Amino acid sequence: MLSLLRKPFVAVLFPGGLIFLIAIGFLRPLGLPMWLQQPIGALPYIVLTFGLIFGWYFASSRMILSLLVLALADQALVLLPTTGADQEAGRQTIVAITAFLVPLNLLAFSLIKEDSLLTLPGLTRILLVLVQPVLLLWLCLPDQHDLASSFTWEYIPSLYMEWTPIPQPALFAFTTALLLHVIRFALHRDPLEGGAIWTLFAIFVAYHTSRYGWQPTNFFMAAGLILFATLLQSFYQQTYRDELTGIPGRLAYDEAIGQLGKRFSVAVIGIDQLTLYANTHGKPVSEQILKMVAPRVHAACSGGQIFRTTGEELTVLFPGKTTTEALSTLESVRKTTEALELFLRGRDRVWEKQRGTQKTGSRDRELPITLSIGVAEKLNDSATLTLVIKSAYRALYEAKGAGGNVVKRGLEAVAPARRSHAGSGKIVASGEYET
Numbered sequence: 086m087l088s089l090l091r092k093p094f095v096a097v098l099f100p101g102g103l104i105f106l107i108a109i110g111f112l113r114p115l116g117l118p119m120w121l122q123q124p125i126g127a128l129p130y131i132v133l134t135f136g137l138i139f140g141w142y143f144a145s146s147r148m149i150l151s152l153l154v155l156a157l158a159d160q161a162l163v164l165l166p167t168t169g170a171d172q173e174a175g176r177q178t179i180v181a182i183t184a185f186l187v188p189l190n191l192l193a194f195s196l197i198k199e200d201s202l203l204t205l206p207g208l209t210r211i212l213l214v215l216v217q218p219v220l221l222l223w224l225c226l227p228d229q230h231d232l233a234s235s236f237t238w239e240y241i242p243s244l245y246m247e248w249t250p251i252p253q254p255a256l257f258a259f260t261t262a263l264l265l266h267v268i269r270f271a272l273h274r275d276p277l278e279g280g281a282i283w284t285l286f287a288i289f290v291a292y293h294t295s296r297y298g299w300q301p302t303n304f305f306m307a308a309g310l311i312l313f314a315t316l317l318q319s320f321y322q323q324t325y326r327d328e329l330t331g332i333p334g335r336l337a338y339d340e341a342i343g344q345l346g347k348r349f350s351v352a353v354i355g356i357d358q359l360t361l362y363a364n365t366h367g368k369p370v371s372e373q374i375l376k377m378v379a380p381r382v383h384a385a386c387s388g389g390q391i392f393r394t395t396g397e398e399l400t401v402l403f404p405g406k407t408t409t410e411a412l413s414t415l416e417s418v419r420k421t422t423e424a425l426e427l428f429l430r431g432r433d434r435v436w437e438k439q440r441g442t443q444k445t446g447s448r449d450r451e452l453p454i455t456l457s458i459g460v461a462e463k464l465n466d467s468a469t470l471t472l473v474i475k476s477a478y479r480a481l482y483e484a485k486g487a488g489g490n491v492v493k494r495g496l497e498a499v500a501p502a503r504r505s506h507a508g509s510g511k512i513v514a515s516g517e518y519e520t
Contacts, residue, residue, distance in 0.1 A: 096274060100314045101283030108287060108307035114298050129159070129306040136313045146202050147194040147277070148316050150214055152309050154190045155288070157218055158183045159305040162291075175225050177252075181236040182221050184255035184292055188262035188285055190214070195269065195281060251292050259289055274331070276322060280315025284308045327393040329372060330379035338392040338400065342470060345404050350411045351470075352389065352401040352460040353477045354382060354418070357485065359397050362452060366429060371397075373435035378422055378454060385421040388414035398481070400474075401460075408462040419456045427452040457484035 112125070133152055140148030161183050200206050224233040237252040246253060263285050270278035291304035327334035333341075356378060363371035375397065382399055383391050389401040389411065403411045426438040428449040435452065438445060445451075459481030461473050 093271070093274065096276075097270060097279040097282065100318065101280040101311045104307060104311050104314060105283045105287055108304060109290070112299070112303040112307065125303065129302055129309070132306050132309045132313060136309055136316075139313065139316065143316060143320055144199070144201060145316055146199055146207055146210065147197075148312060149202060150194050150210055151191055151284075151312055153211075153214055154187055154217075155305050155309050157214070158187050158288075159291075159302050161218070161221060162295075162301050174230070177237065178225050178233045179221065180250060180292060181252040181255060182224060182233070184251045185236055185258050186217055187288055188255075188258045190217075191281060191284065192262040192265060195266065195278065249293065250296065251289075259285060276315045276318040277312075280311050280318075284311045287311060327379075330376055330393050332379050332383045332399075333390070333392045335392075335394045338394050338402075341390050341392070341402055345402060345470070347466060348405055348407075348463060349473075350403040350406050350408050350460055350462040351473050351477045352403070352411060352415055352458055353474070353481045354391075354399040354401065354415075354456055354458050355397065355481055355485065357455045357457050358453065367433060369433045370429065370435055373433075374427060374452065374454070377427065377435065377437060378425065381422050381425065382418055382456075385418045386414060408460050411460055411462075415458050415460060419458060423455050425454050427454060457481060459484055 133156055136152045137149055140146075140152065161179050197210070202208065202211060223229060224236075236254055238254060239246075240253050246256075249256065251259070263282060266278050266281045266285070269275065270282065287304050287308035291301040291308070294301050294304060322331075325333055325337040356374065359371050359374060362374060379393060379399060386401055388406070389403045391399055391401045393399055401411075401415070403414075427435055428438060428445055429435055429452055430446065430449050459477045459479065461476035461480055463470075463473050
């Protein structure tokens with residue numbers, strides 16, 4: 086159970102949680118040496134500038150609009166009055182309204198599909214953001230006191246809320262936004278959702294800093310930096326990770342093969358029952374199985390680099406290793422994966438039974454999983470990567486039950502294949518086709 090929780094915990098902690106903790110440690114008064122205090126004042130402008138540039142470059146309207154909202158909220162707190170009875174009422178109104186609107190804005194940006202800001206929907210979103218400061222100024226007018234007071238209503242006795250200057254409607258907005266971002270991260274594992282969680286924490290702290298002599302701007306800046314870092318992380322995953330399985334994809338594979346060197350082995354891993362389940366239960370079921378199996382293979386394959394390039398098979402590169410050295414790793418991969426207990430509930434829901442946890446229902450159907458693996462090695466300098474991969478695929482077909490104890494290519498045959506049996510899954514290893 087702990088091993089299953091470790092990966093999502095690390096995913097949500099890095100980089101957003103790390104940036105947040107660093108901000109708490111160093112952006113407090115006297116948290117940094119005096120000679121660094123003044124340069125820190127330039128960081129918000131740097132973060133805003135680079136965030137807007139990269140947001141535009143990556144066509145992320147969510148990033149641009151979120152930074153705009155953070156900048157406007159920060160300026161509202163910077164410019165708010167601090168003395169006099171009327172000024173104090175205005176200050177409370179500004180805190181109440183901005184603390185209510187900011188988390189709801191960030192949540193809305195995460196729910197709305199990304200679109201260019203130069204389109205009509207994009208321009209509409211910009212207009213809605215820019216209208217909010219005007220609405221804030223209007224609500225701060227004395228004539229609008231009754232309407233503005235709705236943002237400071239108390240649903241819980243104030244005795245229990247003295248720990249925070251944020252009014253209860255805004256606290257409800259923060260809690261709702263945080264809960265929905267946590268749910269979305271749990272479902273999709275999107276770095277932007279993990280970053281949004283820590284962004285909300287940083288904004289929440291920003292509204293509490295003044296009473297302790299801290300600068301709210303620094304924590305709005307930290308919130309923007311978290312968004313910027315998670316945008317880069319999300320772009321990296323979209324570029325280098327396979328969308329379905331989350332393991333490295335085609336672009337990462339293309340870069341890896343350029344660094345293989347003169348000696349290497351290549352393995353191709355296939356799930357024996359995947360085509361059968363796709364034909365019997367539909368493609369969504371086979372995709373769910375592949376989505377569950379691929380991360381397990383990735384985690385177990387510590388001695389190789391695993392990729393999903395196309396189709397149903399997974400490719401593993403073993404730089405500098407022979408097939409003999411790769412076999413022990415692949416055997417571990419096969420055993421680990423085949424220990425999965427997958428069940429089909431209803432027509433298209435695949436779930437995994439963990440040891441000692443959820444019981445199977447009377448209508449749940451077991452989905453046994455076995456792997457067949459073909460692995461080939463580059464034996465001489467004249468052989469190409471393409472030939473080695475073809476040899477690995479031929480070994481894979483042999484492992485799937487083509488029969489015989491040798492792998493044949495054209496008119497030649499190589500040494501007898503080495504097999505490891507368990508159920509239907511097996512491993513066949515061979516040398517590459519020597520020209």
